[in-house]
Structure formats: C-alpha cells, structure tokens
Amino acid sequence: MFKGLVGLVTGGASGLGRATAEQLVKQGGRVVICDLPSSSGQEAAKQLGENSTFVPIDVTSEKDVKNALQRTFDKFGRLDVTVNCAGVATAARVYNFKKDQPFDLKSFQKTIEVNLIGTFNVIRLSAGLIGKNAPDADGQRGVIINTASVAAFDGQIGQAAYSASKAGVVGMTLPIARDLAKQGIRVVTIAPGLFRTPMMQSLPEPAIKQLEASVPFPSRLGQPREFALLVQSIIQNPMLNGETIRLDGSLRMQP
Ligand SMILES: NC(=O)C1=CN([C@@H]2O[C@H](COP(=O)(O)OP(=O)(O)OC[C@H]3O[C@@H](n4cnc5c(N)ncnc54)[C@H](O)[C@@H]3O)[C@@H](O)[C@H]2O)C=CC1
Numbered sequence: 076m077f078k079g080l081v082g083l084v085t086g087g088a089s090g091l092g093r094a095t096a097e098q099l100v101k102q103g104g105r106v107v108i109c110d111l112p113s114s115s116g117q118e119a120a121k122q123l124g125e126n127s128t129f130v131p132i133d134v135t136s137e138k139d140v141k142n143a144l145q146r147t148f149d150k151f152g153r154l155d156v157t158v159n160c161a162g163v164a165t166a167a168r169v170y171n172f173k174k175d176q177p178f179d180l181k182s183f184q185k186t187i188e189v190n191l192i193g194t195f196n197v198i199r200l201s202a203g204l205i206g207k208n209a210p211d212a213d214g215q216r217g218v219i220i221n222t223a224s225v226a227a228f229d230g231q232i233g234q235a236a237y238s239a240s241k242a243g244v245v246g247m248t249l250p251i252a253r254d255l256a257k258q259g260i261r262v263v264t265i266a267p268g269l270f271r272t273p274m275m276q277s278l279p280e281p282a283i284k285q286l287e288a289s290v291p292f293p294s295r296l297g298q299p300r301e302f303a304l305l306v307q308s309i310i311q312n313p314m315l316n317g318e319t320i321r322l323d324g325s326l327r328m329q330p
C-alpha cells in the first residue's frame with residue numbers, strides 16, 4: 076500500500092510513534108525513527124529492519140531536526156510524511172496551597188517547548204523537504220500529521236501546561252494547512268484520548284481501570300495500533316486537511 080513512501084516519525088521509539096513506524100513499514104513504506112538519544116530508537120529501528128533507521132534528535136533543536144532531514148534524504152532520497160508524536164506529559168496545579176507554591180515556571184516552559192515549539196520546529200523544517208517532491212496527479216506533495224490530545228479541549232485539574240501545549244497544536248493546524256496548501260502539503264492533527272503506552276503504564280492498574288471505565292465505548296484504553304490506523308487513513312485520504320480528529324471512544328474528560 077505504501078510502497079515508495081518515506082515517513083519520519085518523532086517520538087518513534089515508543090508508544091504511539093513506535094506503532095506508527097511499525098504500521099508504515101508493514102504497509103511497504105520506509106521510515107526514519109526520530110527520538111531522544113536516550114530512547115530505545117536504535118532497537119526499534121533494528122526490529123523494523125532495513126526499511127528503517129534511527130536518528131537521535133531533540134525536537135526542540137533546529138540543528139538536530141535539520142540533521143534528521145538530511146539523513147532522511149541521504150538514506151531514502153525523499154520525505155512524504157512527517158508524523159509528530161514526541162511529547163511529554165506534566166501534571167501540577169497552578170498553585171499548590173498546601174505547600175504555598177506556585178506552578179514551577181520551568182516545567183510550564185519545558186512542556187510548551189517540547190509539545191508545541193518542538194512540533195512546530197519539525198513541521199517548519201519538514202515542509203521544506205516534502206515541498207521538493209514532484210506533485211502527484213492531485214497536486215499533493217505530502218502530509219504532516221501532529222499529535223495533540225483531548226486535553227486540548229477538556230483539560231483536567233493539573234493540566235494547564237499540557238492542555239495549553241496541545242491546544243497550541245490544535246490551533247496552529249488550520250493556519251499551517253493554509254500556509255502549505257499551495258505546495259500541496261496537507262496538515263492534520265490527531266487528538267487521542269487514553270492510550271495504553273509507556274506514558275500511561277506508570278499508572279497503577281486500579282487507576283487505569285478507573286480511566287477505562289470513563290470511556291463510553293469501547294470502555295478501555297486505546298491500543299497504539301489504533302492510532303497508527305488513523306495515521307494510515309489520513310495518509311490515504313487526500314480530502315482530509317486542516318482538521319483535528321479526536322480519537323477517544325467518545326470520552327469527555329471530567330474536571
Ligand atoms: N498515551 C496517551 O494516552 C496519549 C498520548 N498523547 C500524546 O501522544 C504522543 C505520544 O505519546 P505516547 O506514545 O503515549 O508517549 P511515550 O512516552 O510512549 O512516547 C513519547 C516519545 O516522545 C519522546 N520524546 C519526548 N521528548 C522528546 C524530545 N524533546 N525530542 C524527541 N523525542 C522526545 C520520548 O522519548 C518518547 O519516546 C505525545 O505527544 C502525547 O502527549 C495524547 C493523548 C493521549
């Protein structure tokens with residue numbers, strides 16, 4: 076299905092990103108896994124074989140992302156799809172009255188830096204390489220897919236930083252799609268609900284059970300493969316553009 080397609084997946088060493096990289100390769104594509112040097116990206120790429128390679132990056136670094144794009148071009152000769160999955164989850168109330176302590180500003184900045192600015196950094200630099208492709212019969216040169224969260228819409232207590240970062244990703248989706256429309260590059264964002272990934276696995280099982288019960292149907296955590304299947308559909312459907320799609324089993328997070 077994706078023979079000849081080249082994808083770059085940030086956060087590709089783990090969870091939703093890793094499942095996406097696996098799905099792209101399973102469908103015949105080639106993939107560059109980008110993740111922190113400390114991640115298991117090398118092992119993930121090895122598992123996927125010759126159609127995959129790992130490039131260590133921090134998404135907030137211009138130098139790292141430029142290097143990853145150069146490595147993508149050198150190894151595979153093009154870039155068709157960028158999937159932004161790299162992200163961090165932080166939780167703290169805006170003011171802790173028990174400790175008489177305000178939200179740590181550095182933690183707020185870090186969350187915005189990785190989730191929002193990092194995503195933008197990868198988008199702006201990827202667009203240059205995708206834009207070099209010859210357009211297909213429909214005028215399309217490629218697709219950029221981002222990962223927000225349902226927290227962009229129904230942020231819970233303690234999620235001011237995380238929700239702000241993800242709302243930023245949702246907010247920039249349409250203007251960037253408009254910016255890149257003339258070049259035939261689509262931009263679509265996925266807003267997942269609750270997925271069973273290492274980000275969630277630190278939670279004790281009773282807390283996970285409680286979270287699962289809050290999802291109307293199916294009443295469980297999503298599987299990373301289900302996220303990857305939506306990525307696949309977005310790639311395949313040229314009419315999807317400038318939109319954020321919730322992938323959440325109709326979950327609406329409570330305060
Ligand atoms: N698991 C869930 O329920 C949900 C996850 N999300 C979002 O989905 C995305 C993927 O999350 P998961 O797969 O669950 O988490 P995960 O923790 O399994 O994977 C995130 C990956 O991002 C990488 N990463 C973190 N900071 C980075 C940086 N500065 N540069 C490069 N890579 C970096 C990590 O090393 C890790 O491999 C995140 O953006 C997260 O906010 C959104 C909604 C729900």
Ligand SMILES: C[C@]12CCC(=O)C=C1CC[C@@H]1[C@@H]2[C@@H](O)C[C@@]2(C)[C@H]1CC[C@]2(O)C(=O)C=O
Nearest residue numbers: 164224225226231267268269270274278282
């Ligand atoms: C804060 C949550 C929910 C309550 C709980 O018992 C434990 C949590 C820690 C992991 C959080 C939980 C929830 O807010 C949803 C997110 C933020 C989760 C990590 C990823 C998450 O599923 C997400 O990004 C949702 O949008």
